[in-house]
Amino acid sequence: MISRYIYTLVLHLLLPSILVRLWFRGRRAPAYRQRWTERLGFTPPLVSSTAPLWIHAVSVGEVQAVATLVRRFLQQHPEIPVLITTMTPTGADRVRQLFGDQVSHRYCPYDLPWAMSRFINITRPRACVIVETELWPNFLRQCQRQQIPTLLANARLSERSARGYARFAGLTRDMLSRLSRVAVQDHSDAERFKALGLDPDRLKVIGSIKFDVEINPQWAEDAQQLRQHWGAARPVFLAASTHDVEESQLLASLPELLAAYPDVLIVLVPRHPERFDTVAQLCQESGLSHVRRSQSALPIATTQVYLADTMGELMSFCSAADIVFVGGSLIERGGHNPLEPALLGKPIITGLHTFNFAAITQGLASAGALVQVSNTKP
Structure with a gap:
């Protein structure tokens, strides 16, 4: 689809400025300069050869939201490794605080086809759970190409965000068509997803997993x-x-x-x-x-x-x-x-x-x- 090609071209043109911004952010938060090659798909191999469950949680809030789900999965499926990706160092820190060495952490690559492809080829996930509404065209395309089922979990879509996605209707429909399942928080979210072109058969209202917080x-x-x-x-x-x-x-x-x-x-x-x-x-x-x-x-x-x-x-x-x-x-x-x-x-x-x-x-x-x-x- 031409919209995705234009998007990818623009992203490549912006990549130098994105890397410069990352470097400058590292002046105040040095962790942004650490492991920066992972953002281009040069990720270290995982310790286990067993295909992991890949959970993408962009930052602290998403990591916290999915914490109970991860703990239950680890208890019920100890034989399956868990790989959690974030985009921010604060998210990475929260993963370490919550799970220690029970899971692996990597930074998710920028949404460049070659970076995402390299990352998937190295980590070989069996499935991907995307927390909330972190939708990226090349991310989803590479998962589909390599037959990795994708679940958008705890999905929410505000009126404001829906208007933003609607401005790029073709690109949005393409992304939504590549999702295996979408579990939304409430019926209002569901209606907005359907209005953007999501197949209702792949949509289910399950409530917010943020209600599953356990008191420590x-x-x-x-x-x-x-x-x-x-x-x-x-x-x-x-x-x-x-x-x-x-x-x-x-x-x-x-x-x-x-x-x-x-x-x-x-x-x-x-x-x-x-x-x-x-x-x-x-x-x-x-x-x-x-x-x-x-x-x-x-x-x-x-x-x-x-x-x-x-x-x-x-x-x-x-x-x-x-x-x-x-x-x-x-x-x-x-x-x-x-x-x-x-x-x-x-x-x-x-x-x-x-x-x-x-x-x-x-x-x-x-x-x-x-x-x-x-x-x-x-």
């Missing part, structure tokens, strides 16, 4: 230790998975919150580790008393902001907090998963931009467990 007893133990340091009676407000601009808005609004609750501790958890130093500078410029977890500093009674600039501890912080703001929602990012703090019984605040989790957000709001706000004013 370690979170409560960690939370108890955190509260001993923070102050057992002190109110704690957690701003989780925040993005650029959101931290500035939150920090600007905190004097009013502190005027109403002088002893409140704000725990700030930026979404991306390469922004930790930037957010630390924002805290410095705000004039608020703050400490950084990465420097092993503990908050004292006068500390107002605790910058949680570490990875893999978010659920422990959620467990220790009294109220949770879920980031990515004050800007048009679409929000992050509010189910995790809800699972722990925490009151939740989000912004209005929650299209990534529209049904979940609406359900929690209807149950009185979540409040949406248009700005950061207390």
